[in-house]
Amino acid sequence: MFELLETYWKPFLYFDGYSYSGVAVTLWLLIFSVIVGFALSIPLAVARNSKYKLISWSVGLFTTVFRGTPLYLQLLICYSGIYSLTFVQDQPFLNSFFRNGMSCTLLAFTLNTCAYMCEMFAGALKNVNAGEIEAAKAFGMSRFKTYRYIIFPAALKQSIPQYSNEVIILLHSTTIAFTATVPDILKIARDANSATYMTFQSFGIAAILYLMLSFILFYLFRRFERYYTAHLPRPPVTKSRLSTYFSFLNKKRTQ
Amino acid sequence: MQDLFSKALSLVDLGGYGHLILQGTWMTVKLSLLSFALAMIIGVGTALMKSSRSMPLNACATLYTTLIRGVPDLVLMLLIFYGVQNWVGQLTVALGLPFIYIDPFSAGVITLAFIYGAYFSETFRGALQSIPEGQKEAATAYGLSKGQSFRYVVFPQMMRFSLPGLSNVWQVIIKATALISIIGLDDLISAVVNAGKSTNQVFFFLIIAAGIFLIYSMLSNIAFALLKKHFQIGVKEAN
Numbered sequence: 324m325f326e327l328l329e330t331y332w333k334p335f336l337y338f339d340g341y342s343y344s345g346v347a348v349t350l351w352l353l354i355f356s357v358i359v360g361f362a363l364s365i366p367l368a369v370a371r372n373s374k375y376k377l378i379s380w381s382v383g384l385f386t387t388v389f390r391g392t393p394l395y396l397q398l399l400i401c402y403s404g405i406y407s408l409t410f411v412q413d414q415p416f417l418n419s420f421f422r423n424g425m426s427c428t429l430l431a432f433t434l435n436t437c438a439y440m441c442e443m444f445a446g447a448l449k450n451v452n453a454g455e456i457e458a459a460k461a462f463g464m465s466r467f468k469t470y471r472y473i474i475f476p477a478a479l480k481q482s483i484p485q486y487s488n489e490v491i492i493l494l495h496s497t498t499i500a501f502t503a504t505v506p507d508i509l510k511i512a513r514d515a516n517s518a519t520y521m522t523f524q525s526f527g528i529a530a531i532l533y534l535m536l537s538f539i540l541f542y543l544f545r546r547f548e549r550y551y552t553a554h555l556p557r558p559p560v561t562k563s564r565l566s567t568y569f570s571f572l573n574k575k576r577t578q
Numbered sequence: 579m580q581d582l583f584s585k586a587l588s589l590v591d592l593g594g595y596g597h598l599i600l601q602g603t604w605m606t607v608k609l610s611l612l613s614f615a616l617a618m619i620i621g622v623g624t625a626l627m628k629s630s631r632s633m634p635l636n637a638c639a640t641l642y643t644t645l646i647r648g649v650p651d652l653v654l655m656l657l658i659f660y661g662v663q664n665w666v667g668q669l670t671v672a673l674g675l676p677f678i679y680i681d682p683f684s685a686g687v688i689t690l691a692f693i694y695g696a697y698f699s700e701t702f703r704g705a706l707q708s709i710p711e712g713q714k715e716a717a718t719a720y721g722l723s724k725g726q727s728f729r730y731v732v733f734p735q736m737m738r739f740s741l742p743g744l745s746n747v748w749q750v751i752i753k754a755t756a757l758i759s760i761i762g763l764d765d766l767i768s769a770v771v772n773a774g775k776s777t778n779q780v781f782f783f784l785i786i787a788a789g790i791f792l793i794y795s796m797l798s799n800i801a802f803a804l805l806k807k808h809f810q811i812g813v814k815e816a817n
Contacts, residue, residue, distance in 0.1 A: 391792045393756035396767060396784065404781040407774070495650035502760065509653060522664050526657040534648040 327515060327524050334511045335528060344506035346532060352497045352507065356432035357490055363433070364440035369470070371445040382441065389438035395499050397435055402427040402503040424503035432500075436493050443485045447478035480552050487544030491537050498533075508532050595773035595783070602769030603790055609686055609765065610755045614748060616691035621698025628703050639699065646696035652757050654693055659685045659761050682763035690758070694751055701743030705736045738809040745802040752795055766790060 328335075335345045343351070371382040389397065405411055406421040420426050451474050459469040501510035512529035516522050627639040646654065663680050670678055709732055717727035759767040770787040774780035 388788070388792065391795045392788045393753040393767075393791060395753075395756045395760075396788055396791065399767070399771070400781070400784045400788065403771075404774075404784040407778070407780040495652075498650040498652040499757070499760075509650075509656075512653075513656075516660070523657070523661040526653060526661065530649045530653050530657060533650050533653060534645070537648045 327519060327521055328528065330515075334506075334514070335508065335532065339506055339511065342506065345508050345511050346536070348500075348505060349494070349497050349507045349536070352428060352432060352500055352505070353490070353494050355429055356436050357493065359429075360433045360435075360437035360440055361486075363437045364444055365475075367437065367441040368444035368448055371441060372448055386438040386442050389435050390442065394431065394435050394496050395502070398428060398431040398499055398503055401431040424505050428500045428503045428505050432493065432497065435496075436489065439489055440486070443482055443489065444478060447482040447485075448474060450481060451477045480555070483544070483548045483551065487541065487548070490544070491540055494536055494540065495533070595769075595777070598769050598773060599766065599783075599786065599790075602764060602766035603794075605683070605764060606755050606766040607794070609683065609690070609758060609763070610748075610751050613687045613690035613694065613755075614751055616687060617694040617698050617747075617751070618744075620691055620695025621702050624695060624699035625702035625706055628699065629706055643696040643699055646693055651690075651693050651754055652760065655686075655689045655757060655761060658689045658692065682758065682761050686755070686758040686761060686763055690751060690754060694747055694754075697747045697750075698744070701740045701747065702736060704743070705739035706732070708739050709735050734809065741802070741806050741809060745799070748798060748802070749795055752791065752798065756791075 336347070338344060338347075367382050367385075370378050371386070373379045373382075401421070402424060405427075406418075411417045411421055455473055455477065456469060459473045464472070497507060498509045500507045501513065504510075508529050512525045515525040515528075519525070624639045624642065627635045628643075630636060659680070659682070662685070666678050666680060670676065713731055713735075714727060717731045722730065755765065756767050759765050759771075762768075766787055770783040771780070774783035777783070
């Protein structure tokens with residue numbers, strides 16, 4: 324275990340001798356896809372609740388397809404499927420984009436998490452108190468202002484727990500990135516395994532790293548939630564912090 | 579005419595790979611159903627352990643569910659598949675037994691069940707807690723044994739309360755089965771990847787797999803709606 328750590332601590336954390344690797348790459352995948360997916364999901368969520376059936380159905384089709392198929396399959400389609408089309412290979416920009424494992428992985432993860440976040444946020448938008456919206460109208464706020472100052476803040480605050488759930492699930496999903504030759508934590512663990520045959524130790528280190536990342540993310544999100552929902556009434560906290568972590572993880576992705 | 583017929587046949591059979599894909603689909607369906615059933619058993623057991631009064635049982639169950647849910651499923655799969663294979667190999671060598679090979683299918687079923695059992699245990703524990711204590715006491719008062727009271731009083735209600743959670747985890751399991759092809763099982767994903775590689779139409783075959791997964795998850799949604807109807811018998815529903 325310790326000799327393994329001695330040789331592989333650097334690749335596991337940030338650098339494998341050629342490029343960034345390990346925790347740094349995993350975090351980059353996570354942060355990029357969460358931020359871009361979140362930014363895309365907001366207009367899509369508004370479109371999902373649109374009065375016009377065509378718009379809301381087309382967004383619904385997007386989310387159904389991306390939530391109904393495995394992320395691994397989506398990554399395969401992005402990485403090996405699209406690149407096998409001849410017109411993609413002929414175009415220089417598309418060619419270089421889809422030949423790069425990292426950009427394909429980022430694309431697949433972003434679209435996937437965007438679909439989940441879109442459905443979550445669309446649900447939260449529907450749940451915003453109708454009285455608040457009516458009050459905003461009565462105050463003469465424009466549609467844009469109502470969204471900007473009333474609806475979005477309320478919906479965002481309401482869905483912080485779901486977002487934190489989604490981010491931790493995405494962290495767990497980033498493990499498949501190694502199939503597209505991205506050097507994340509699991510890729511380093513596999514390299515260590517095939518070089519030393521210390522299977523249990525190599526994957527065990529990866530498991531511990533992921534466990535630690537999950538706990539840290541969970542803690543940060545809790546702080547964040549406390550900060551932004553301080554004005555809302557909350558049930559008295561009687562459980563220890565650890566046991567809230569248990570109950571927090573009891574829902575995987577809600578469909 | 580003959581030519582047209584063979585063309586139509588090859589279109590239906592996807593250039594000769596249709597039956598391969600069907601086999602892969604059947605493998606995926608088998609894998610998901612078996613691991614779902616096994617995970618339910620593990621989940622009920624762990625939930626009962628968690629609600630028991632014995633401290634060590636409680637701690638074991640809590641440790642199991644926390645560790646499993648904090649670690650990604652793929653890492654666990656690799657850990658269990660390769661790690662357990664190693665241990666079994668060493669054990670058989672030490673005992674002088676012939677080598678036992680754990681095939682990817684049973685490894686997949688065991689791993690998925692082990693992982694999602696932890697998720698189910700939380701669902702079931704929540705459901706167990708929402709059954710009023712008085713009902714169990716009433717069952718005891720009527721002279722029902724512990725097993726009978728679980729079978730006839732607790733279990734049906736537990737199923738009803740946990741059905742939404744079950745359907746969520748089931749959807750996750752369907753998608754997790756795709757990962758087993760990384761371990762080397764000949765499931766739907768590896769079937770379409772092979773077919774795509776040999777016909778040079780990777781994109782087309784991957785899209786077919788996506789369609790099959792979509793249909794599968796939609797069909798299971800319908801099945802869960804029917805199940806919900808079954809377990810809701812005798813419950814007044816508010817409109």
